[in-house]
Amino acid sequence: MTGISIRRWAGALTAVAAMLAGCGGGSSDAASTAKTQPITSVESRVQPASAVQDVASVKSRSANAAPKAAVVALGELSLSKVDTSSSIGPRLVGQARDITATKSAAETQTQWQWKDTAVGGKVAAISFRSEGAYGVRLGVLVKQLPGSAILRVYTQATPGSVYQISGQEILQLIERNQAAGDKTDQGRTWWTPDTGEGEATLEVELPPGVAVSTLDVAVPQLSHIFVNLSLPTEQEYQAQVATTKVNESDPCNLDATCYSENATERNAVARMSFVSGGLSYLCTGTLLNDGNSSGKPYFLSANHCISTQTAASTLQTNWFYRSPTCNSGTLQSTSIRKTGGAQLLYASSSTDMSFMLLNDTPPVGAVYAGWDANTVISGTSVTGLHHPSGDLLKISFGKVNSQTSCQSSAGNQFQCNGATGNFYQVTWSQGTTEGGSSGSALFQNGRVVGTLYGGAAVCTNRALSDYYGRFDVAYNAALKNWLAATPTSGSRTAVYRFFNAKTGAHFYTANAAERDFVIRTYPDFSYENVAFYAYPDSSTGKDPVFRFFNATSGAHFYSGSTAERDFVIANFPQFKYETISWYAQSAAGNGASPMFRFYNAKSGAHFYTINAAERDFVIQTYKDFQYEGAMYYAWTAAQ
Template sequence: MRKILALLASLVVSAAFAAPVPGELAVSDKAAPIATLRIAPANAVPRSLRFAPLPAAEVEKIRTSARTQLKRMRIGVARDVSQAEGAVPAAADLQWVAVPGGFAARISVTSPGAAAMRVALDVSGAPAGSELVFFGSTRPERLEGPVRVDAIGDRTSAWWSPVTEGETLTAEAFIPAGNDPAASGIAVRQAAHLVISPTENVTKALAKIGEAGSCNIDAKCVDNPSQAYINARNSVARMSFIVGSGAFLCTGTLLNDTDTSSQIPYFYSANHCFDAEEPPYRTQAQKQVIANTLTTFWFYESATCGSLTLSTSMVQVTGGSTILHADLNTDVLFVRLVNAPPAGAFFAGWDPALATPGIDILGIHHPRGDLKKVSQGSVIGYITPDLVPNPPANGFLRVRWTAGTTEGGSSGSGIFSFDSSLSQYLHRGGLLGGEASCTAQSSPDFYSRFDIAYGSIAPYLNPGATPAFTVTGLWYNPAEPGWGINLTQHASYKVLGAWYTYAPGGNPLWYWLADGLWTTPTTYTGPLYVLSGPPPTGPFNPALVGLRQVGSVTITFTNANSANWSYTVDGVSSAKTLTRFDF
């Protein structure tokens, strides 16, 4: 009997969730604009804004803040212009130069000792057609942009620039002809002093914030990597964002949806990346302010195995993101990036089934903001962690690493299991935190459960699978007493059905509806199974346990309490009307 129950349990799991969804390669539908500077070098006289050196105590605070169980990582401090030395230049104070098509001016912002910089600009009054280009003092030849001001979704608050390298960031603003550039209102409101530069020698950069774990495995150091692994690796991006007065890092994963006609950049990470660490926790609107500052780094990995040189393929994508779902207690952050990822990135597939203990997984992440790393391990069980206020019971996966680990900056990073039928690695959840490190490699880490998150994000990832109403309940035909169907709808919208009826000889007979899917908001279809096994009155014989698919069923709901039940069993088809039983 235990074997039959186990078999039923496996059916419940498979029935409660959609089939795994494969990933696909990101393609660009248009060429990305090329950033160019409009002001000739001889005419470039930027106005400058300079801050005092960051106090040593503040640097030490950044250095130590990542050493917590929550593996979000602080990498800098946001400095208000009121802290700057001297007057803050307004648009009217800039030296505007006539250029083809309009006017251009530059402003430079310096925070001494910064490895990299970002600035928050007020662009609320900039006219249509205005553009911005950025570069840093360490690598002035690397231009970020152009950013069209029209494309910035929310200009009611200051907009955060891309990351540039070095202690000085220079922004060149372009205002189209026919507008008064002095009245554009463009002005610096904040500057982010970052202790890590995107392309600085990694060892040198990491020394500023603490030692990087030596057990981490370079993601480029996988022998004979399969295309499945390369695809999973290319779905992961390094995140940089501003929270209050701090600059932070996390990791996230680009996810595919079931609509093959488009590529919407859905991105999965951890809610605690954007939330407060203790009450009062942030509202959705407050977290959206942080989401607006998000910039992502793609192909942020070593050029070759073991090198400390950043790949020349690295691409920074600015523009922020729109929060679609952010939940404190399940630690799920699900956003839509405003701008598309670069060509060659991968929209990872996902599996909304429960990740069971013993399953092998890969973790791909950016520990301490480092170049991309990979960890290998397995799911060892479930946990109700005390890292969030009211977690669901056993609502997180416990993972133990056998190779590699995670660290600050790894927060939100995905774990992947291999699906042999699709020949792909599929996303199963994102990192909350935990106890693993290079000195405690056998200690567990805790990951959000994608199967729990799926019920909230399915309308985006699987838009055809959202039912019009909940169908859980007993369903029967009042004109035919004695048989009926018990339907249970999971939070993921998947349905398990138990059909109790009778065999031709009059004996009770049960069929199971499993592995189905919503084809429309009111139509559910799936295969029917029959189970067999030994009676409970004698010794258990596992050889007698059997499972056979006997046909299929389609349920069309005419409203929340009425449905048509069409089925085929062993080649015989029929249809019945059903009514929800009213207790």
């Protein structure tokens, strides 16, 4: 690592200035010392095969199903003005590019070439080409979008394999960004997954009854990935595929696959990619267990990587991103990418920690790492697991030399000095760290005790140090609110939403097995992902939500009122009472949000949404839908 300067301070203390590409300040600052309270440690747990997994977002279809796409072509990007020299902090891998042809909704409308769908809706697509890119992420600015719209992302080379997301899921993302205080266009932007090529096609399908003029969507910017982030699998390597890069990190980095004694914790580490201001970055993060081993996907990284909800919403994670055999230099075929982003729970510049709850369920076999909230004493042996330069998982061995205090200084530098503070000074006997390693966990005896801030460590000089935010300080300041063992009072469960374009009815279920059965059995039902969260049983003292089925209209009806349930049973014989679907609240409080209900007199179907923007869109757009108000209260997040 370059750019290190040594300074003398009063009292003969040495300070190290190191490059740090930061993304902005945290949402709150941790106390400089741990508060007095019992400090605990937690063991790791493995994600079992029985864990409910997300519905796959990548779908297969006939290539002929893709509509003809308009083409927006950007020329070659000049990288002469892009600063990629920093070897510390998030690794910059993508440059923002403005797109004139689709910079506004009005200009984007001129690009769509709408055609009718089989169910009476509309569909159109635009292909964006950024010459010389190894990947593209589109910044889709959404100001008005029906929740039952379907957006697809794919390449023209493989139109039969598409990433698919519902409008309501994008509206949830925007609502989360805005609730965190981002009212700007960046807060209203959905960043598509990286296509891994220099072209990305955005397809939009509108449900029946929605005029294309109501769509207020633009693509004013894309992120041009100028670094080849792909790695050959073992099979591709043996077939001599030479178009992908292998092991760009420094040569003294150690392949983590070679060290079986760290086999458990290495499955807790994920390579991160995210977008901030149109720029794409790489960092490293770690899945954490909590005191109840609840399976909630808490995720720890660095504040200088992700410090805002808007950036957290763009997060992609690569799991098991390592070699299949020691020093093979290839990517194992079991590596899995997740693209659902995260909810930012806490971010602090005091310890440079970012603490999130992933929106995706971690894959089977992923490890929720254990942690230790005791202070690490000087001389203790420690291990680092990280993705330097975005490379395959590497491991470093060293020791904690001391505590120290670190502060940001001029430009993109920071300074550390003293023998006390919120950070650990670490030197390595084997391995090192680089840009892209930021946010990675420091392990002691298999438990997390810190996260990488930055430093000067380099292969050619073992005496230079890295600096890790102290987990014990962050735990006592805030993380204990989520990670400490607490009396269990029930966990919220996801409620899944479907839309039947033929009947215009929505269906909701909190049962993952029923969700999967509907996906397999009823092709007319389009899965729209998680709609909201509620409780699965009465142990929390919440109120039941009842479910009916109307065989005449083919629609389901849900009510949070016992009196309404009894009235429907007594007066509407066509409504068959089925079950209690989930448990919610009849009044506001406990962080719950109102569930809005509509009734369509023509179809006899009811519609429910927890999203205020979608409520307003329905009121403005669907004149047949009569707004009935808030029926009960549920939650927009699992936590």
